[in-house]
Amino acid sequence: xxxxxxxxxxxxxxxxxxxxxxxxxxxxxxxxxxxxxxxxxxxxxxxxxxxxxxxxxxxxxxxxxxxxxxxxxxxxxxxxxxxxxxxxxxxxxxxxxxxxxxxxxxxxxxxxxxxxxxxxxxxxxxxxxxxxxxxxxxxxxxxxxxxxxxxxxxxxxxxxxxxxxxxxxxxxxxxxxxxxxxxxxxxxxxxxxxxxxxxxxxxxxxxxxxxxxxxxxxxxxxxxxxxxxxxxxxxxxxxxxxxxxxxxxxxxxxxxxxxxxxxxxxxxxxxxxxxxxxxxxxxxxxxxxxxxxxxxxxxxxxxxxxxxxxxxxxxxxxxxxxxxxxxxxxxxxxxxxxxxxxxxxxxxxxxxx
Numbered sequence: 359x360x361x362x363x364x365x366x367x368x369x370x371x372x373x374x375x376x377x378x379x380x381x382x383x384x385x386x387x388x389x390x391x392x393x394x395x396x397x398x399x400x401x402x403x404x405x406x407x408x409x410x411x412x413x414x415x416x417x418x419x420x421x422x423x424x425x426x427x428x429x430x431x432x433x434x435x436x437x438x439x440x441x442x443x444x445x446x447x448x449x450x451x452x453x454x455x456x457x458x459x460x461x462x463x464x465x466x467x468x469x470x471x472x473x474x475x476x477x478x479x480x481x482x483x484x485x486x487x488x489x490x491x492x493x494x495x496x497x498x499x500x501x502x503x504x505x506x507x508x509x510x511x512x513x514x515x516x517x518x519x520x521x522x523x524x525x526x527x528x529x530x531x532x533x534x535x536x537x538x539x540x541x542x543x544x545x546x547x548x549x550x551x552x553x554x555x556x557x558x559x560x561x562x563x564x565x566x567x568x569x570x571x572x573x574x575x576x577x578x579x580x581x582x583x584x585x586x587x588x589x590x591x592x593x594x595x596x597x598x599x600x601x602x603x604x605x606x607x608x609x610x611x612x613x614x615x616x617x618x619x620x621x622x623x624x625x626x627x628x629x630x631x632x633x634x635x636x637x638x639x640x641x642x643x644x645x646x647x648x649x650x651x652x653x654x655x656x657x658x659x660x661x662x663x664x665x666x667x668x669x670x671x672x673x674x675x676x677x678x679x680x681x682x683x684x685x686x687x688x689x690x691x692x693x694x695x696x697x698x699x700x701x702x703x704x705x706x707x708x709x710x711x
Contacts (some may be wrong), residue, residue, distance in 0.1 A: 367397075370462035374469050381420040381473065384609045387638075389471065392605060395638045396468040400461045402650040403603040407464070409481045411442050411455035412600050414472035421473065421607040431456045432470070439463050442482035448596075457482060473607050476598035484548075485595065490655060491538040491662070492599050493555045493561070494529070494589035498574075498582030502636045506534045507626040509565065509573055509586045512707055514619060520663040526622050528634050530606035530614035533586075534622075535599065539658040549662050551595045558590035562669050579676055602652045605638065613641045614628060616651035 360378040364371060396403070414428045431441045431454045440463070441454040458464050458475070467475070479488045494511055495506040507577030510526050513536045517524045525540045542549040562575035565588055574585045592599050600606070615636040625633040628635045636644070 360501055365465075367462040368460070370436070372436075372462065372466055372469065374500065375467075379419065379420070381470050381471070382609070383420060383422055383609050385611065387611045389469075389553065391611075391638070392471075392473060393465060393468045393549075395611070395642070396464050397461070397604050398642055399645060400464055402652075403601070404458065404460065404464060405656055406602050407458040407475065407477050409457060409459065409483065410445055411480075411482045411485070411487055412458050412478075413476040414456070414470065414478060415474035415607070416470055416472045417607055418471045425541065426470070426605065427476075429453050429455060432451050437611060439466060444482065444485055455482065473605050475601040475604040477591065477601050478595075478598055480595065486550065487542060487548045488551055488554050488593060488595075489539065489541050491540065492592050493536040493538075493558060494533065494592050495535065496533045496587040498579070498585050498587060498701075501584045501586060502631045503528065503532065503534055503571065504625060504629050504631050505586050507634065508543075508623045508624055509569075509588065509661065510534055510536050511587075511626065512563065512565060512569070512618070513588075516564070516668075522660050522663070523658060525652060525654065526619060527614055527616045527684045528636065529600060530612045530636075531600075531608060532695075534613075534617075534634065537652070537655050539655045539660055540661070540662055541657070551593060553665075555590065555593040557662060557665055557668075558593045559598065560665055562588035562590040562649040564668055602655075603641065606611065611638045612636065613638055615641050615644070618651065654664060662666055669686060 359376045362373050362375045364373055368563055373391065377388065377393065378391045380386055381389050381392055414427075416428055417423065417425045431439065437693070440457040440459055442457055443454050444450045446453045456463070456467065458467060477488055478485065478493060480486065483488060495509050497503065497506050514524050517538055522538055524536050525532055526536050528534050540549050559575070564575075566571040566575045570586060574581050574587050575590065577587070577591070592595070602614055602616055604614050606612050606614065613636055618633060621633065625631070
């Protein structure tokens, strides 16, 4: 292994170790390349991590070896690494989460072999107020991200109906995620996780009822074959979602990448999953060309719709529905479907801190 080196990052001295260790055996992508990627992507990544409790997913020996999640900041951290004390009900103690507020902290985290970065949906200063709603679209084989694109476009239609903007990104793994920014912490009335989770669950069930051949809202893996699981349960104070611009511990150094809705449409039209797969080098090139497509998620203020609005669409003209879309009105006006056992949603188990 290479000898440790001392670097200075914005006035902070850091010791980097084992930079030539191969973290992605299939491609030869090294720890040094992981650190380099995070340095170069930092201008668009750090704003999405700043102020949020961070869970690290560490792979000390590479992506094909054992990993572990780390929530509590290591004791050996530099004194300039900021943390946020948050009470953990399940552990009956305070956990000091890292706040990746700047480039030196991000480099230090990467040197810990934290390949994946999982931030909270809340700011640490207001941990019970989510700043967004998230839909995690997970395909059950043989379905893939093409089917996720189809479901994602239907999620967009629902929020278009409410006049809300939504933003897609790849998971960097098998599926994709749709983010609906709220940023209600800066509005007169805050939004709670209970509200966002209930609304996301209702949307997932609506999609499942309208498209039972494609969508499932039940968490049981047995019912996911060749369908897209719309995971609504991520909207929880005790859960995290992979950060935009985070590397993933896959065979190749893929990245959770923000995409345009036009790219999602083209992937569906061409039925080409490869159009929504991006590796580290691709994402750096996209950043140079496109900037941060996810910037509105941090800044756009939107009011969460009322849950009753999902069933109160009779005011919408039903003819707006076409074969490729979803109409809330059609859901409200159609005769009730006979319930199937597989349509019954199971409440997900919370992953406590």
